[in-house]
Amino acid sequence: MGGTSELSLEEQVVILKERLAQAQKLTALGELSSTTTHEFNNVLTTIINYAKLGLRHKDLATREKAFEKILSAGTRAAKITSTILGFARNRTNSFEPTDMVKLVEDSLLLLERELNKYRITVEKYLDAVPHASANPNQIQQVLLNLLINARQAMPQGGRVVIKLAHDTAADMVDLFVRDNGCGMTPEVLHRIFDPFFSTKAGPDASGKGGTGLGLSMCRDIIESHHGRIRVDSTPGKGTAFTIKLPVFHKVAATPLTGTTLPTTISTPATPGA
Ligand SMILES: Nc1ncnc2c1ncn2[C@@H]1O[C@H](COP(=O)(O)OP(=O)(O)O)[C@@H](O)[C@H]1O
Ligand SMILES: [Mg+2]
Numbered sequence: 001m002g003g004t005s006e007l008s009l010e011e012q013v014v015i016l017k018e019r020l021a022q023a024q025k026l027t028a029l030g031e032l033s034s035t036t037t038h039e040f041n042n043v044l045t046t047i048i049n050y051a052k053l054g055l056r057h058k059d060l061a062t063r064e065k066a067f068e069k070i071l072s073a074g075t076r077a078a079k080i081t082s083t084i085l086g087f088a089r090n091r092t093n094s095f096e097p098t099d100m101v102k103l104v105e106d107s108l109l110l111l112e113r114e115l116n117k118y119r120i121t122v123e124k125y126l127d128a129v130p131h132a133s134a135n136p137n138q139i140q141q142v143l144l145n146l147l148i149n150a151r152q153a154m155p156q157g158g159r160v161v162i163k164l165a166h167d168t169a170a171d172m173v174d175l176f177v178r179d180n181g182c183g184m185t186p187e188v189l190h191r192i193f194d195p196f197f198s199t200k201a202g203p204d205a206s207g208k209g210g211t212g213l214g215l216s217m218c219r220d221i222i223e224s225h226h227g228r229i230r231v232d233s234t235p236g237k238g239t240a241f242t243i244k245l246p247v248f249h250k251v252a253a254t255p256l257t258g259t260t261l262p263t264t265i266s267t268p269a270t271p272g273a
Helices: 009-056 060-089 100-115 137-150 216-226
Strands: 096-098 120-126 130-133 158-167 172-179 228-234 238-248
Touching: 009 060, 009 100, 009 137, 009 216, 060 100, 060 137, 096 137, 100 120, 100 137, 100 158, 100 172, 130 137, 130 238, 137 158, 137 172, 137 216, 137 238, 216 228
Parallel strands: 120 158
Antiparallel strands: 096 130, 158 172, 172 238, 228 238
């Protein structure tokens, strides 16, 4: 990395922001890969065991059952890799109509077992909501970050509530993630979106957390979506995050330049805005 001293302050800020984004992404990929490796091990164990079963038993019914199990395990593995690949591939700001119910289910596919292992139950209230205008990979990353933080806030186990709702007044899709973990003091709460702010000693046993990059990444992503992120927390009781994303609308007639758009109309994102 070259020195930045001969550049203007603005240029240095741009470069440092890019580096921060890169660090956020690498951290997220690192966390994902540890989860994936674990999940893959589970899938492979299933496949190997059912393949053995199929070889041992010659009757059709057993073999059919074995093939079905192998197929569903293989499908699961394929879904997991496509999540990682989708995430690793790009960080473009292309927004598309996004099915939030599917996005939540896909994210849980990756983390459900890990949450179970830490004795955390997941309660879902996934009402059918309008499609959000979003980059699904990025929003999935936000949700994974929130779920990992929630899990780490409940070392003795607990409960995570995930809820979707349509805020008709604001024309936004709301995603709530609530835990009944340790909560935060006002001092901590003030700093959680700062890059590198962390109260954790370092990555945990599954290689997650401790960098202080998770929530700063969440904030950057939600801002680029013209969304909102808010948090409520009570020490000893728990924490609730709310993500608000604009509802996706087909762009109708091109508005005249110079007119002010009502905020309820989602406009295509301008990268870097
Ligand atoms: N659900 C939560 N419950 C309690 N504290 C939280 C929660 N989510 C985030 N925090 C606090 O915010 C800090 C920053 O979170 P984050 O940016 O994800 O970094 P990291 O997880 O690497 O520490 C955490 O260290 C923790 O103190
Ligand atoms: Mg985190």
